[in-house]
Amino acid sequence: MAKVLVCYYSRSGHTKKMAEEIAAVIGQEGLSVDLKDVKELEAKELLNYQGIVIGSPTYYGTMAWPVKKLLDESVRFHGKLKGRVGGAFASSANIGGGNETTILDILNALLIHGMVIQGDSAGDHYGPVSIGKPDERSLKCCRSHARNLSKLVQRLFA
Numbered sequence: 001m002a003k004v005l006v007c008y009y010s011r012s013g014h015t016k017k018m019a020e021e022i023a024a025v026i027g028q029e030g031l032s033v034d035l036k037d038v039k040e041l042e043a044k045e046l047l048n049y050q051g052i053v054i055g056s057p058t059y060y061g062t063m064a065w066p067v068k069k070l071l072d073e074s075v076r077f078h079g080k081l082k083g084r085v086g087g088a089f090a091s092s093a094n095i096g097g098g099n100e101t102t103i104l105d106i107l108n109a110l111l112i113h114g115m116v117i118q119g120d121s122a123g124d125h126y127g128p129v130s131i132g133k134p135d136e137r138s139l140k141c142c143r144s145h146a147r148n149l150s151k152l153v154q155r156l157f158a
C-alpha cells in the first residue's frame with residue numbers, strides 16, 4: 001500500500017491542526033499515513049513515502065527553520081524522491097502575511113527533488129492556508145487537498 005507522510009512544524013498548534021486534518025482524510029481515502037513533527041523526523045525517512053506533505057507556520061514570509069533544516073538535509077538523497085507526490089500547507093497571522101510564499105518555497109524544494117505537485121483550481125491554489133487558528137474554510141481546503149493528493153498517489157503508485 002502506498003504510504004504518505006504529513007509532517008509539520010508548529011509552535012502554537014495552528015499548523016499542527018491543519019496537519020491532523022490532512023492526515024485524517026488521507027487515511028479515510030485508504031492510504032497508509034504517518035503524521036510527524038519535523039523535529040522528530042530524520043531526512044532519510046522521507047525515502048519511505050510515495051507522498052510527502054509538509055506544513056509550516058509563516059516566519060518572515062517563508063518556512064520556519066526546522067522545516068528548512070529538514071529540506072537542506074534531504075540533499076543527501078537528491079534524485080531519490082523523483083516522481084513522488086508532494087504538497088505543502090502553511091499558517092500565518094495575517095492575510096497577505098506570506099502564507100502563499102511559504103508554500104511556494106516548500107514546493108520549490110520538492111520540485112527540485114523531482115516531485116510531482118498538483119495545484120487546486122477551486123480551493124487554495126497552491127496548498128491549504130490558515131490565518132491563525134484554522135477556521136472551517138481552511139479545514140475544508142485541507143480536506144480537499146488531502147483528497148486530491150490521495151487520488152494522485154493512488155493513480156501513480158497503485
Ligand SMILES: Cc1cc2nc3c(=O)[nH]c(=O)nc-3n(C[C@H](O)[C@H](O)[C@H](O)COP(=O)(O)O)c2cc1C
Binds near residue numbers: 009016057131132133
Ligand atoms: C518568528 C516569527 C515570524 C513570523 N512571521 C510572520 C509573517 O511574516 N507573517 C505572518 O502573517 N505571520 C507571521 N508570524 C505568525 C505565525 O506565522 C502565525 O502565528 C502562525 O499561525 C503560527 O502557526 P503555529 O500555531 O503552527 O505555530 C510569525 C511568527 C513568528 C514566531
